[in-house]
Amino acid sequence: MTFPNPLDVREATASRQGSDRAASSAKSSVVVEARKLSLVYPTADKPVTALSEVDLTIARGDFVSLIGPSGCGKTTLLRVIADLERPTSGHIVIEGMTPEQARLKRLYGYVFQAPALYPWRTVERNVMLPLEIMGIARAERQARAREQLERVGLSGFERKFPWQLSGGMQQRVSIARALALQPDLLLMDEPFGALDEITRDHLNLHLTQLWRATGKTCVFVTHSIAEAVFLSTRIVVMSPRPGRILDVIDCDSLPRERKLEIRESPEFAAIAHRVREGLKEGHSYDD
């Protein structure tokens, strides 16, 4: 499998970088603010408390990873931000709006664990789909889809079908689709969880470059400590269910521009250690 030089992504996005950043600077510095957020799923058996009194502030331009054991409520928290679930109690504000208003204004793009592409649509037509739904004219749809495909390093693959691409390439198409409506916020639910380690390394590198080039705010769910440390400006460590926040770790000791080699550095090891300790501490089921 070949990967485009991630530097191409930086070049492709350079022209947009200025306008994205200028637009961002005019807005509030807080993108997500959650206070005492709880969510209980009613089930036929007994209610399941997925989130308990979660307080979280996500600043503009941050790359925040949510990490915690399976079933601790990471996806639920992401879905609450996206207005795909409603909290049972507490408050959440997205860019000064309710999650519903933010969803209706298409303020976020969502990337799922599986690429969820339509096999009968070409790559380009998959990326164009949200623009089609928004009633954007064909020429503009196509221009925007091509711009996003260039951004994720997939120029030249517009006319391919998803099944002609590798898993990693399909996931990059789904990132391009999430970016098509130019959202401020990119929500990603374990997008690389199903990929082999080498592909995952390449995509992590690609994603961190994309994030720096666009200045987007990212919320990323992962099970991988190394992935969280490599990508994030802040790591949110969650407890086993009911999901609570155990620790919020700043990754300021790492440079913003990251190469895979930083994983060998003592600063990287120190943050990974703190994440691991946080996960260990929280490891007892209490409901």
Ligand SMILES: Nc1ncnc2c1ncn2[C@@H]1O[C@H](COP(=O)(O)OP(=O)(O)OP(=O)(O)O)[C@@H](O)[C@H]1O
């Ligand atoms: N629609 C639902 N109805 C009932 N329970 C649910 C529902 N969705 C999730 N849950 C439960 O809520 C808890 C949190 O689930 P969630 O998917 O948010 O966790 P997660 O941390 O993302 O897990 P994983 O890492 O395995 O993807 C789990 O116990 C799950 O079984």
